[in-house]
Amino acid sequence: MSGAWTEEPDAEPDPRRWWGLWTIALAQLMVVLDGTIVNIALPSAQRDLGMSDGDRQWVITAYALAFGGLLLLGGRISDLVGRRRTFVIGLIGFAAASAFGGAATTPAMLFGARALQGVFAAVLAPSALSLLTTTFTDPRERGRAFGIYGTLSASGAAIGFIVGGLLTEYLTWRWCLYVNVPVAVLGVVGALTLLHDRHARAGTRLDVPGVLLGCGGLVAIVAGFGEAEPRGWTDPLVPALFAAGTALLAVFVWWQTKAAVPLLPLRVLKDRTRLGCYLTMALAVIGMFGMFLFMTYYLQTVLGYSPVRTGLAFLPMTASILTGSTQISARLIHRVPPRALMVPGMLLAATGMLFLTRMTVHSEYATDILPALVLMGLGMGLTFMPVFSTSTAGVAPEDSGVASAMLNTSQQVGGSIGTALLNTVATSSGSAYVAARLGEAHRPADLTAQGTVHGYTVAISCAAAIMLLASLSAGLLVTARPPRPYAATDAPDAPVPESVG
Template sequence: MSIGRTGESRAAAEGTDPHRWWGLVVIALAQLMVVLDATIVNIALPSAQRALHMSDGNRQWVITAYTLAFGGLLLLGGRIADLVGRKRTFVIGLAGFALASALGGAATGSGMLFGARALQGVFAALLAPSALSLLTTMFTDPRERGKAFGLYSALAGSGSAIGLIVGGVLTEYLTWRWCLYVNVPIAALAVFGAFTLLHDRPGHRDVRLDVPGVLLGCGGLVAIVYGFGEAQPRGWADPLVLALLAAGVLLLVAFVWWQARAPSPLLPPRILRSRDRAGCLLTMMFAVIGMFGLFLFMTYYLQVILGYSPVRTGLAFLPMTAAIVTGSTQISARLLPHVPPRWLLVPGMLLAASGLLLLTRLTVHSSYAGEILPSLVLLGLGMGLTFMPVFATATAGVAPRDAGVTSATVNTAQQVGGSIGTALLNTIATTSAATYIATRPHRPGTVPAGVVHGYAVAIAWAAAIMLVSALTAGLLVTAPAPKHGTPAGTPVRESVG
């Protein structure tokens, strides 16, 4: 009996997918497209605003429409994946995302672009949880699972920075419309790969959609994200902002109350009863608040203050992208099987916080190599150490029928954190800059100095939030090393049903 035949027999006995690594490529491609799209339009926004004659007050909807739909519908997308099947939902999400991207690229007015961005968010809410739950069920061996999640989380963490690079190149050398058109060939390739390489069991027909839960949960998330988005132009004391935030909190409280009583809850309470999973979700949300805020400020700082071109601005983020990939694939993926997750999470958040603290010393004349680059590398390494154990720990030990909704919860924490970070920190930056300028009237160079001062104050708040994330991980995530919780040679099996 040959070794190869023995390996095949063992794989068959364990139910291992022989195409799982190629399947990972397809899933990673789709995930990259979704995460990349959150930032790829940032650098293109000034060009799109001029072309479609958007007002300064309305231009935010190019970003907000996407994050509102994505963050607000992720839980529903996860439950749909459990109901109709992960592969089917994955393919529908890919096709719809490509169609919405083509519609946005061909936009003839601002309303058409806003609608297309919202539609992208809707299909991304189907696509993202399906991708993560497919990955969760494809890789059951703890050692392979660590490697797979390392690659996946590297793309999830670096996709935003890659979006800035690609957006700069497409905007400068083609047109802003290609920041949307580029998704069409990527999605087409991923659909072909999904039909060829991905396999999934049929959906759980006994799963029912929790309609009141959908309305309460999604309504609460949309209200909070929309409230934070409106806080930038209106101010935190605006009655509409306060009403939206209050309504969002009340809806989420009602959602929690209903989930404990619903016969088929949208978010089963047993998922959040895990201390480790709850700690990972909070860690993810706090971490992304600081990270998204940095993208916003550094993009404007490099282009407006230092005069960088779109391409040069995108390339300036490349070292951080490399650091995220290194932290995820070469450090976290190698260490997680041997150490408890918080031994990676806490140092990761401390590294990220130190990188942000260095950026609080920014001035109008700061140099990239001497002051900005070291900070970006520290932040990237810290986020790389964090993303992989968060994804792996939050989705470990979940029943197959809950894989989709658990994955959606992880992605929701990421999207909500990004939305909060963009709105909250931008409001802090704007307020601080206005105060600085008002107290120094008629002085040369006051305006750019005030803008940079606002960035520095907001980045200091981002660093504080990173420290809260480190504290959260240290106190709540108490899981042992995976190889101690599950023997290295023992796969985590799905129940048949």
């Protein structure tokens, strides 16, 4: 269906809904932040626990694998048993897993704790987004609420670098995990006192074959990208995981047309605008996560920044995301079509990426890095807020959890793809650059650093191209009109359109 979507608000909006928003946003920030907070702490943890170079990547991959692979299951569980209940369970479980990881004495304990964090994040994240969707139904309020939520989701990775650097430099790497415990306690208290659930479907059967097929396929795909980085793309295990994941997902789609109570009702994906939002999110995150990875290593290993200084270098981008989300997108979302924000947002982000391709071993932060980060921040702020708001609008209440999970799945799978794919591009390009100049009579003394930076710029060029694809997908697929407030003249029993496009 094409046209504007409307939502009928409750007769009496919850007076505590804005306090509840901060509880939801705090939980989302914790989940997103934990995808990167351990990155800067990883060298210290590796030395402390005696991890091998081959195994250290599992500190990152174990979290992404469990999180990305189980999101659909977490979203459907939140629909079936109640969103506030799963929100609280997710917070408690995440805190326990974080405490377990902070106390780890062996690499296996840390890997297991990170996997458990991913499991509970897969329950927590879709519950948080669906609670936000059902709490804010007026389009103007929804715009402001999703602006805040989108800002935290988009900037959480950068904030993770800042917090990780501070905790590692002034305390120990273990506090990168322990810090989740007090945050989760605050979230539980806020959830029990400020949030309530309007829709629950306790007692409905879960689609067990769909769980096994869908989650198994996603786990295989995410694992394939995780293994591609240390093993290489030609290792037999990598294509085998991709083939298995693709086959499982194909069977999963077929099964969803037959299941009485499907894990992922295909009606959620049949909407053109919603599908465009999912695709735009995945492509944007592929480019964004690759940029975070390269810029972190560039600032520390090439420019010699400390962990804290590296984290602080991302602050302007975080401020730009906040500006783009809350001061631009949130003010315009009810006046212009969502793609009128998403398309220029991705073009701005791509421009910032292209600006970074000019960096060298001797680049200056203020003139060569800062402008690019500001452009990317504004672009992501313009894009992510309408993506979050539009992709969850008009969804039947019983599907809001799984629709939210699909958006989070797009983020996690996109992040895994971006990290593995672009890191492989950077490594191979950098190695080729160095090899081509080893025989030169007057090769530069900093050839290795030059090769590293060359690899980064090639990979960032690829990331910019992916951002342009995100802009194209938003322009072609996201056809929704601006949301309009529910009018008194609307028939009270008129059905809310399923489609947002």
